[in-house]
Structure formats: C-alpha cells, structure tokens
Amino acid sequence: MTEVQSSSNTDTPVLECIDIERRFGGLVAVTGVDFKIRKGEIFGLVGPNGSGKTTLTNAITGFYPPNVGSIILDGKDITGTAPHKVAGMGVARTFQNLALFNGMSVLDNILLGRHIHMNPGVISTALYWWLARPEEIANREIVEEVIDFLQLESIRHELVDGIPIGLKKRVELARALVAEPHLLILDEPMAGMNQEEKEYMARFILDARAERGVSVLLIEHHMDVITGICDQVLALNYGEMIATGTPQDVIKDPRVIEAYIGGSHGE
C-alpha cells in the first residue's frame, strides 16, 4: 500500500475548522467551533446526544455547509463544496445509522468505495471486456487487500442485508478505507457493539492509521475507547466547545463531567 501523499508542508493540518457555526432556522446547532487535526492523529469528538457532533461532520462533508466560518482541508478551503466533490478530495466517512446499499453484495458495497478512483460509463459498460474489465480487476485487487485487512473474506459474496450489525460496521469501514482517504470520519463506529467487537474495531482503527497513514476524526460515546486510542479530544455541549486537549485532561474537566453526568447537587 502506498503511503498517502503528504501535503507540501508536513505541518499543514489535514483538517482545520475555523469558527464554524451552523443554524437550522432559529436553532443554533453548532457555534464557535475551532479545531485542527494533524496528520496521523486520531481526533476524538465527544458530547451528549444533540450536542452537534453529527452536524459538525455534516458541515465538514458538505451536507450542511456552515453558515459562518471556514473548513480547510489539506490547506485548501472547502467550505460549501458539494459532498461528492469533498469525497474526491480525500475525505471518507461512515454513518451513525449505517448507510450500506441493500441488495448488493458485501464485495460490491466495498467496490463502491473505489468509485472516485474509477471511471465508469455507458461505453465502458457496453464494451466491458475491452474497457471496463482491466479497471475492475485492478480495483478489485485493492479492495481484496482491505477485505483481507478487516477479515471479511468469508462474507465477501453475501448480500449486505443479511449480515450482523457488527460486520456491517466493519464493511462500512472497509468501504471508507478503500477510497484511500487522507481524513477518515467515523461516526459512532462502535454503537451497539459488545466489548469484544469494540476491541476489534479499536484495533482496526489503530492499524489503519499505522499502515495507511490516515488521520481519523472519531465520534464516540464510549469513554474507554476515547481515552484508549485518541490523541486529542474535543468535547461539545449544546453546540459549543466546552473542552479540548488530551483525553486525560478532557475527561477531568468539570464541564465535561457536568455535561455527561449532571451537575453536583450537594451543598
């Protein structure tokens, strides 16, 4: 696997969000959010339900562009770029509620992750043997590497509809990884998993960084995962930043404790 091309200056953050604000009508979902993700970093994003974590990822990936502020990817301003173009610039993500394509096999779902590296069209489909097949096979080889890495060999040809949720999450991670992103956004990849599956997933994320040099923005509720694998953490509450820094500092922050557990009611 080739190393992800580094940007001209190695100090350039992979992602920089400057003073992001996103409103829905009168509701301010996210405001004043400022952070940087450096190359090769696993950056945790925590906060109670409704604190704006998913809105922030939607702002980065272009689904809901921010009303205020700018998003810089690899030194390039991508504020307001359409999602399919953001994907082409090296951002891949998984979804909180899974977004696999039913009716397709696991293999075809993962192959779709290669879309930005392929050139599908009507003519190449009509003349499959001469035009499409070499490209399909070359991309299949890359997909098979990731299938091997995430241990999905045995379910390759299964329909994605029928496999258990832990594997679905893994297939979605595979689909994001085959795109060879610089920035991987994982929206609650461990929701609904048991301890063993969580450990597997954490290991896969660490390995993906080690082997592929990918930077990760990780949204999680499991504090053990956050403290275990993240380098930096940002905590949100009601759309505002309440703490940022290393995981150990952030989980000790009284405002984070208050947001998660509730304030102290003692005298």
Next chain:
Amino acid sequence: MFYRLSGVHHSSYKSDRKMFPVPADRNLVVFLLILGIAAPFLVPSLYLNSYMLPWLIWTAAVLGLNLVTGWAGQLHLGYAAVMAVGAYSAVHAAKFGIPWEFALLIGGLASSVIGSLFAFTALRVKGLYLALTTLAMQFVMDWVLTHSPAISGGSHASLQSPTFALLGQKITSDAGLYYVALGWCVLVTIFMLNLKRTGLGRALVAVREKDFAAAILGVNSFYYKVVAFAASSFIAGVTGAILVATFYFLAAPEQFAVNVSIQVLAMVIIGGLGSIIGSYLGAALILLVPGIVNKIFSGGADVIGLNLGIETLAHIPNAAYGALIVIFLMVEPLGLGKLYANVRDYLMVWPFDQLKK
C-alpha cells in the same frame, strides 16, 4: 441440484466476475439462445411474427426502462414518448435515403438527446413529482405528434416505414425480421448483464438506495440519473425504430400513447425491478397472456357447451388477466424475476432446505 456450486472454483478475479459464474446459468442461457435461433424452423411463421417478435422487441424496451426505474430508481411514465422520438427520427432518416443501420443510430441518439435534456430539467424534482413530470413529457409528445403534420403526417395519418435493410440487403422474410428483433434484444441483454458487474451499475444502485451515502463515496447522483435517462432513452429510441420497421411497418401517434407507457411500466414491475430475466417474463405476461387466457375461456366455453354472449366472452378474460397480475404480485411483490430467483436459490442448496431469502 442443477445449479450446484460445489466444484466451481474461481481462481482469478476475471473468472469470478464472469457473466455467469454458475455453470448452470450459462448452460441455460446457451440453450435458450439456441432455441431462439432455431425458432424460425420450429415455430409456424404466424406465431413467430405475431408473438415471438413483438415479445423480443418489448423485452428490449422493458430492459431499457428497467435501467431507469429498476437500477437508478426513477419512476418514468413517459417511456413511450421517448420510443416515439426514436421511431419517427429513424423512419424519417430512412425515408431520406440514409441506410437503416445509421437511421437506427440516429433514432437512438435523437431519443437520447431529448431524453437527457428532459431529465436535466425534470430531475430537479424527486419521486412522485418526477413521475408526474415524466407524464407531462408523454402528453407534450402526444400533442406534438398529432399537431405537427411535418413529423407524423397529421392527427389520423400514419407514416409508412421504408423496407428494412441491413448492409444493403432488404429484409422482408419473416425469419429475417425475427432475427433483427432477436439480435437487438440480445445486445440490450448483454449490456444489462454487464451493468451488473461494472462501476456504472453500482453507482446507479447507490443512487437508488441512499443518495446521501452515494454522495459521500463521490457519486454525483444528478449526473448518474441523467446518464441513466440518456442510456435508457437510447435503448428506447432504437427499440421504437425497430418496432416500427419490423412489426408495425408504419408509425402512428397512438402506437406511442400514454397507455403504452403504462403498459411498459407494468411489464417492468410485474417482471421485477432490476431483474433481467424478469423483464423477459414481465413482457411475456403482459403481451402474451391476454391472448392465451382468451383462447382458454372461449375454448372452455365451447367444450362445456356454455353459450356465453360475445360481451361476456370479451370481459371475462380481462378480469382473469387482471386477477392473475394481482395474484402474482401478492405471491411475490418483487416480481416474476424474484419468483424464478427463489426457485434457483432453493435448487442451489437442495436437498438442504436453507432457502436463501
């Protein structure tokens, strides 16, 4: 049984992505193709040209609509209008002296251009609103055809199609015309089979299933919807032209009216969205079963000596035919193609009964 997978080992990605990875499927298709080629020698020419030929042409049409509705998931109620564009363009081109090979191409391209221009504007809306917009296209095309004598010759006129010819050879024999229909249907089928294993097919399914997830993978849904409309319109245009050149022999506006659009859509839905074998079965059910039901009822009435009025005889088959469609869709809402797939999946694991759903 029959479809067993044991002993079938693919050792390269190329062989894993063969058109028919299961040998039984390939053998079945080869057998059917041989039957298709031998049909002129097996079937009386009356049946050949009044049943087999239209069935193959309509199957090609259904496959084209399936591309938009089954693969890309966009409801299209103006398909006959797109066929009309191709038919009239090709016939006019042929009348002008252009060889039929190019006339068919012109028909396809004309349909493709109009279909994608239309899609470009219509795809700003989604779902049922898009369906209604495509219906509007159908009505606009009906109006244009009946009100522009330059195209159609006027509201009750029809346009004579020049004798069909390929490579300078005039084709007039029943077998010749049948082979033209068979050839086109096979070409369209091969295209659709390829669609199942290329990035284009995957992108279309992605757009159909979850367009936000498609977007994050870099799939531009608007672009791929327009591509689906363009490719489907090309198939529709050529199919319309072949329909006129080999079956109707003249083009008239009512051949491409709104009821035809609905009928093709019915073939797609009964056959199964996104199913290739289903397209064949759906076209057969809608096209051929009314005649068969009719025969059964009139024959049956004769046998038991029941004296049915001509009115009753005309209506009972229609009711039975309607009931048949309802029954099929109740048994398997995903269509006849899925019904076949269920049998195939069952036989694959027989004698173990782990029926794959």
